Amino acid sequence: MADTETAEPDAVPDTPVTGTAAPGTPGAEPAQPVACSRCSTATTLLHIVGNCADCLADMGLNHPEQFTEFKAQVLAKYGSGGA
């Protein structure tokens, strides 16, 4: 007769995992593709203040005046990052 005693640790916490944003907050919704406000053709999940990553790179490399404007928009939307 095998009467094995399995010492099962009852270590499962009773508290729910609260690593995600609460329902109704922006972080709780899945990312939605957004049309780039600059090139207007690309829809992208990766965008900052409406500019797709391609445009960010293009601005940074080829259009410093637009990049300066973009940085001002970022500051206006998210506040100064101590810059």
Ligand SMILES: [Zn+2]
């Ligand atoms: Zn773009």
